[in-house]
Amino acid sequence: MNRNTLLNLTKKYDSPLYVYDAGKIISQYNTITGAFSKVKNVKINYAAKSLSNINILKLLNQQKSGLDTVSIQEVKLGLLAGFTPKDIIYTPNGVSLKEIEDVAKLGVQINIDNLSILEQFGQKHPTIPVCIRINPHIMAGGNSNISVGHIDSKFGISIHQVPHIKRVVENTNMNINGIHMHTGSDILDIDTFIRASDILFDVAKQFDDIDFIDFGSGFKVPYKEGDISTDIDELGKQLSKRFNEFCKEYGKDLTLMFEPGKFLVSEAGYFLAKVNVVKQTTSTVFAGIDSGFNHLIRPMMYNSYHQIENISNPKGRPRYYSIVGYICETDTFGSNRRISEISEGDILCFKNAGAYCFSMASNYNSRFRPAEVLILDNKDYLIRKRETFEDILRNQEICI
Ligand SMILES: Cc1ncc(COP(=O)(O)O)c(C=O)c1O
Secondary structure: OOOHHHHHEEEHHHOOEEEEEEEHHHHHHHHHHHHHHOOEEEEHHHHHHOOOHHHHHHHHHHHHOOOOOOOHHHHHHHHHHOOOOOHEOOOOOOOOOHHHHHHHHHHHHHHHHHHHHHHHHHHOOOOOOEEEEEEEEOOOOOOHHHHHOOOOOOEEEEEHHHHHHHHHHHHOOOOEEEEEEEEEEEEEOOOHHHHHHHHHHHHHOOOOOEEEEEEEOOOOOOOOOOOOOHHHHHHHHOOOOOOHHHHHHHHHOOOOOOOOHHHHHHHHHHHEEEEEEEOOOOOOOEEOOOOOOOOOOOOHOOOOOOOOOEEOOOOOOOEEEEEEOOOOOOOEEEEEEEOOOOOOOOEEEEOOOOOOOOHHOHHHHHHOOOOEEEEEEEEEEEEEOOOOOHHOOOOOOOOO
């Protein structure tokens, strides 16, 4: 996105600010659906958790996307955004049977990832078909915190427990209509998906009435110029062929599903923050901004990389900086980054700020969460107001 546009937006809406480019989200959606165009039934379910502003959900609904949700609140947001219940899949982890039943009452596709709840749900609601989240025991993903399909992970039902699933199905008469996996995020190697798909096909074969296979997500997106990313077109070619062969073998046109978050929204997002202070120490030059890990936690949480550019002085002499936040703990966005010379008051732009950035923001240190702006057809729309002091106090009851 054009630097001047971003700078003008900080003048109009102040900083810190999240900006999203609707055009990029739409083009990413078209890229992934295009890559699987050889499969008759394909459904891309946007992972709401990555960026859950209702306008983003509406935008994806307009593209005919489905929605991947993990909480009843995300389901309700999705329904409000215009998704029909059958467009929504609910993949919770560790939630109560009660919440799962409440979501099922809304008509949403349930995806269960443990045997205990499967059995309880099947006994009480044998007529509601459910999808099973399988743990294929594959180590995948860019960081141990986002690698969720390995043997020690809390997610999914182990492939070694498929006989248990079958026993539950027989005993309860419930119907399994989908098989799902999600092994992690930032997976570069398409072989990981291919290996896991073979495992899912093997599991699917063991159930008579499957309608869909959901391959989860985890596509790696580029974080800087020249960075490598998952080759979606190649994955589309290889997986489509295998999927179509499997459908023939199974004797039914199943639906192929994915549930990307990052792939759809990561690159569409920009986080803009103002430099409050430039601090030269004996070893480092820090640029301290009017934000912190309360607004963008990914670097501190799992060492993620966000390219940082000084859009106020793009042609300035490059120098080395550590970009830090104002939180009362170590709060580093990037160390020893080569950035064009920074002065106090400059606006820094953080790239890849669409996925897991605002949606993980908090009020830590009693700070306001930033505003969000959507650029749609060359116009900017404020899609979330900056919080105010009233928001900090909302729901607090004074008893002293
Ligand atoms: C079950 C599930 N599906 C989909 C996603 C989206 O993954 P990504 O943002 O890497 O596309 C996640 C991410 O945590 C997930 O846990």
